[in-house]
Amino acid sequence: MSDFYESDQALSEYLLFHYGDPDLQMPWTHGPLAATDFPVRCVETALDSYPLPADARALELGCAVGRAAFELSRSCARIIALDRSAAFIAAARRLQSHGRIDFTIPVEGPLTQRTTARTPVGSFPERIQFEVGDALHLPADLGTFDLVLAANLLDRLPDPVRFLSNVESLVKPEGRLLLTSPYTWLETYTPRPSWLCADGRRTSEVLHSLLPGFRLLRRVDLPFVIREHARKFQWSVAEATLWQRCSPA
Numbered sequence: 001m002s003d004f005y006e007s008d009q010a011l012s013e014y015l016l017f018h019y020g021d022p023d024l025q026m027p028w029t030h031g032p033l034a035a036t037d038f039p040v041r042c043v044e045t046a047l048d049s050y051p052l053p054a055d056a057r058a059l060e061l062g063c064a065v066g067r068a069a070f071e072l073s074r075s076c077a078r079i080i081a082l083d084r085s086a087a088f089i090a091a092a093r094r095l096q097s098h099g100r101i102d103f104t105i106p107v108e109g110p111l112t113q114r115t116t117a118r119t120p121v122g123s124f125p126e127r128i129q130f131e132v133g134d135a136l137h138l139p140a141d142l143g144t145f146d147l148v149l150a151a152n153l154l155d156r157l158p159d160p161v162r163f164l165s166n167v168e169s170l171v172k173p174e175g176r177l178l179l180t181s182p183y184t185w186l187e188t189y190t191p192r193p194s195w196l197c198a199d200g201r202r203t204s205e206v207l208h209s210l211l212p213g214f215r216l217l218r219r220v221d222l223p224f225v226i227r228e229h230a231r232k233f234q235w236s237v238a239e240a241t242l243w244q245r246c247s248p249a
Contacts, residue, residue: 005085011065015091015103017226018067019117024105026225032235038224039067042151045220045240046178047075056146059170061135062153066092069130070123072149080142082133089132091117096125106229135163144172152224152238154181154203156189160196161210168213171245177214179207180222180238204239214243 004010016025022036056076060069063081065088072079083089094101099119104112119125133139135150136159148170154160171177183203185195196203196210208216219241226234 003085006087010085011087011091012103012105013226013228014065014088015101015117016105016115017224018065019095020105020115020227024115025227026233027230031233032223032225035223035225035235038222038238039064039151040071041222042149042178042180042240043068043071045218045222045242046147046149046176048218048242050147050176052076052146057143058147058149059142059145061133061148061150062156063092063130064088065117066095066128066130067120068149068151069128070095070120070125072147073124073127074122076147077127079128080145081128081130082135082138083130084132084134086132089130092130095119096128096130099125105227108230138166138170142170144175145170146172146175148175148177150178151180152182154179154196155184155186158190159194160190161194164207164210168211168245171214173245173247175245176217177211177243177245178240179243180240182236182238184236204241207241211243214245217242217244 018039025036026033052075058072058076058079060081063069063083066081069079069081091101095117101117102114104114107113135153135157148167157163167177196206222238222240224236224238
């Protein structure tokens with residue numbers, strides 16, 4: 001089975017999703033305008049009222065083409081950003097080294113439009129380490145982080161319970177974890193017995209029992225939109241849960 005996230009279509013959609021002008025992400029004034037710039041809003045949610053130390057380290061799992069990592073570089077001294085897609089990481093590295101990528105987006109049928117992804121102004125690309133990596137098979141020497149971000153990752157993992165059981169070891173005591181997901185469970189990515197919604201309970205109700213070492217700070221809805229072509233869009237609403245790791249007794 002081919003991997004969608006290695007395709008040219010996915011790369012184009014995600015470059016626009018992460019870096020596109022809002023009027024390209026959602027050109028219709030009667031559309032969900034508040035759903036643009038999702039990676040930026042994820043970082044704002046993670047850092048809300050959270051004073052990071054000067055030497056703060058952040059880990060992003062499922063970074064896609066890297067916008068959130070660039071945004072985190074404004075506040076963190078070091079960011080490790082991982083994604084399973086080699087195509088996504090290659091694009092993020094090219095942005096890191098060249099500052100821009102020209103790419104095309106579909107308009108209608110064979111018609112396309114040329115646009116450009118640019119490294120965000122005021123970011124510090126040299127602080128970021130982009131790597132191809134699997135959130136379920138992380139290097140043993142990663143260490144711990146002041147902030148771990150996993151945006152729209154849970155429902156794309158084959159074993160989300162395993163991921164959640166391991167994530168505590170990545171977060172420093174009093175550090176933060178931000179999870180976002182629209183909870184779109186599909187057997188393409190996650191075997192049905194591993195879905196977190198079961199026994200009449202939604203995923204958001206199950207998360208507490210799977211993160212016993214954390215306390216929930218806030219829960220917010222973060223809409224997002226992925227453009228497929230000029231007249232077709234995926235509009236979704238991710239639930240964002242912000243957690244703080246409890247200090248050892």
